[in-house]
Amino acid sequence: MDSTARARSRAAGGNLPAEVTSFVGRRREITLTKRLLAESRIVTLTGPGGIGKSRLALRVAANMSRSFRDKTWQVELGELHDPDLVATAVIEQLHVAETSTGTQLDNLVEHFREREALVVLDNCEHLVQACAELVDTLIPSCPGLRVLATSRQSLGAAGESTLVVPPLQTPDPEQLPASEAYEQYAAVRLFLDRARAVLPEFEVTADNAPVLMRLCHRLDGNPLAIELAVVRLRSLAPRQLEERLDERYELLSGGRTGAPQRQQTLRALIDWSYDLCTEPERRAWAHVSVFSGSFDLEAAEYVIDGTAERSRAASLVHALVDKSILLREPDDGPSRFVLPHTLREYGLEKLWAAGDRPEAEARHRQWYVGTVWRFAAEWLGAEQVEWVRRLRSEQANLRAALRSMTEHGGESSEEQQADERTSVPHGPAVALRLATTLGRYWQLRGAHSEARYWLDRTLALTGTRQAPRERAAALASSAWFTLLHGDVSGARRSLDTATATLEGHDAPLERAHLTRTYGMAALFDGDPGSAIRLLETALEVFRRGAEKEGELFTLIGLGVARAVNGSERDGLELLDDALAITTGRGEVYWRSWTLWAIGYIKTITGRTDRAEPALKEALNLQRRLDNRLAIAFSLDTLAWVAHLRGNDRRAARLFGAAGGAWESAHSTPNLYADFAERHRTQLVATREALGDETYNESFDRGYHWQHDTALDFALEVKQRSRETQRENVHPMPLTSREREIAQLVAQGRTNKEIAEQLVIALRTVEGHVQHILTKLDFTSRAQIAGWVAGMRSEQGE
Secondary structure (H helix, E strand, O other): OOOOOOOOOOOOOOOOOOOOOOOOOOHHHHHHHHHHHHHOOEEEEEOOOOOOHHHHHHHHHHHOHHHOOOOEEEEEOOOOOOHHHHHHHHHHHHOOOOOOOOOHHHHHHHHHOOOOEEEEEEOOHHHHHHHHHHHHHHHHHOOOEEEEEEEOOOOOOOOEEEEEOOOOOOOOHHHOOOHHHHHHOHHHHHHHHHHHHHOOOOOOOOOOHHHHHHHHHHOOOOHHHHHHHHHHHHOOOHHHHHHHHHHHHHHHHHHOOOOOHHHHHHHHHHHHHHHHOOHHHHHHHHHHOOOOOOEEHHHHHHHHHOOOOOOHHHHHHHHHHHOOOOEEOOOOOOOEEEOOHHHHHHHHHHHHHHOOHHHHHHHHHHHHHHHHHHHHHHOOOOOHHHHHHHHHHOHHHHHHHHHHHHHHOOOOHHHHHHHHHOOOOOOHHHHHHHHHHOHHHHHHHOOHHHHHHHHHHHHOOOOOOOOHHHHHHHHHHHHHHHHHOOOHHHHHHHHHHHHHHOOOOOOHHHHHHHHHHHHHHHHHOOOHHHHHHHHHHHHHHHHHOOOHHHHHHHHHHHHHHHHHOOOHHHHHHHHHHHHHHHHHHOOOHHHHHHHHHHHHHHHHOOOHHHHHHHHHHHHHHHHHHOOHHHHHHHHHHHHHHHHHOOOHHHHHHHHHHHHHHHHHOOOOHHHOHHHHHHHHHHHHHHHHHHOHHHHHHHHHHHHHOOHHHHHHHHHOOHHHHHHHHHHHOOOOOOOHHHHHHHHHHHOOOOHHHHHHHHOOOHHHHHHHHHHHHHHHOOOOHHHHHHHHHHHHHHOOO
8 A cells, every 4th residue: 555645445535616696596597407417427417608507517427426426626727828737737736646657647547536526527618628527547456436517518528428508597577477476487586686696675576577587588587688687777776777788689689690689698798788888998908808816906907908907997997897897806815806707718719810920918917027027026024924925826817827928939029129128038938937936826826737738838939049048047947847647767867958058158157056956856756865965065056146035945955964864963053144134034835845945854863842832833823824845745754743643643733734745746756765664664664553444443533633633633723723713704693593594604695595495584583693793703694604604614514
């Protein structure tokens, strides 16, 4: 049995997002989808944009979670535009461990081979072939795996079943039922639910019920069309809205007779929204369509107006939010906005028609190149945690910028001139620097394969004689990520190529980075003597050139190399030097690695009483950055400490938690030979001390913990954390009935649905919900849902 992370019986519980709006209708489609999944291992939900494919898929997955031993998972592909990254996206979003051998598909096959899980591949239509290849590879090799895909067309995968998602049920306008019977139609219920979100006082009456039913028929029961139309209730009565829709459909029906009626309807609604915008608002809509995923106000201002200064663009963004074109993400941090897929496609169409797309995409590239340059300049300081948060939010846009740069061979002439004014290399050199600089972030996220993918794509832009310094740096970065995959020989080949690239060039710092990486390869390969010689050479150059990050990296590697080679005191002195540098700069990334190295050295030399404080301090810092690889190293080493101090049950749980962390980091302890050997020794000794049954039980418990639960256990702060939460977050306890209602609110139930389920009056439910909000000091149902999820996490559910 593999000692790094043995095959487990269950996964950690899935990653389905919480529903933030109520789910209406679709009982028949839910039943049919479940039936198809029972009969076929690949089911695709198809239908036009806005019909509700994703919501249906996620509802089915949530309902079926208990049917799969390893739970249900979502992979969102809507903002991914590179077919070659489909497998990488699955690995990243499911936290699948990567290995040095085989392809990404091989890693996925290995991950799912003995698991029983349902994976939702969401928004596949622009990646149909890549998704089909993924499914065709996984399904035959993984008998417990089922895939539920959403796409505007079928994947064409072997054994695929498809279900066309129909519109929500609407009444026949020629034979409308009695006014009080409106609720039998899902489209009308959705309209009413969303109308009350826009106008809380909105009520159905005998007069407007027929209008609502006719409106939903005119909207073809398309959920997105309903959402767009409902916004107009802010300024129009239902009957006025109906009249405007009738006029618009008559005007627009002439030029799109070849399109399905549902698509004509949705297009008409979007056209109407577009026509209601002012000309500057239309231009802003078109320009922000170049963003991928969410974006902040400053980025929008730059793409719209070409300046990051306070400008009219801010008011345009707010106007688009008010018109429900842009959506504001529900987050307590700085405002971020997202353009729904269908409206984004519409905006891009308008951008093309106006001839503005090259300019908008160039500004998008400029903004995110500038963002990465600022990240590089500020990284080695006190803003690291904030930078990691920001880059995580911008990941889809960073991918889009890299893709655009590799497709355009670098930059536009406008971008080249801008770079020349700031003495920054332009063209392919910028793309190389961009990919290399982002390596810091990709390592934090455990995205080693994606890092190599972009480095390879940017390296392909240049010949062997072009941009030698940038090429050498990119090759050195690629070598490092190859090392993190455990492939020492592959890393050395990249380093040899980089060395040849610099031949004849005066580039001492670039050569020092190569020497440092050669030294780390030797250390990983179990040759500390060679590592010491190479790292000492690199350290001298870094110190002479005042290259602090290179110095820190080298000090840590050299400190560990000297210690494992028998010179513990010398190793710890080097690590003390590193701590002094990090303290002066207020940074936490290199400080956390330094503290881990100190804890590691003290552990292997038997001073566990001094090792544990250093490891816990390291883990606290790593938690702030969500540094997945470092967390895995620290949890694993803390497991050794627990065993060496005679607490084998704690050690087994920590080994389990570390197993989950290694997977989250897409890595294993095997990447570093000395560490891997000590890991196996301590794990086997722990198992022998407990016996297989007790060890497996404890290991599994640690492995199944949520991320924060595992870290709290390792840091021994879980109980204090609970007490703090009770004191500060919900000081007034809920009654049993209030807790029951809070659970139903978290499930997305409306007050009426709760009243029906509990057989109590609607007014009673409303009173309970208000009491819950008051006691918890909340203002929304979404906050109640978050609190319920947090309580479940605390209780280990």
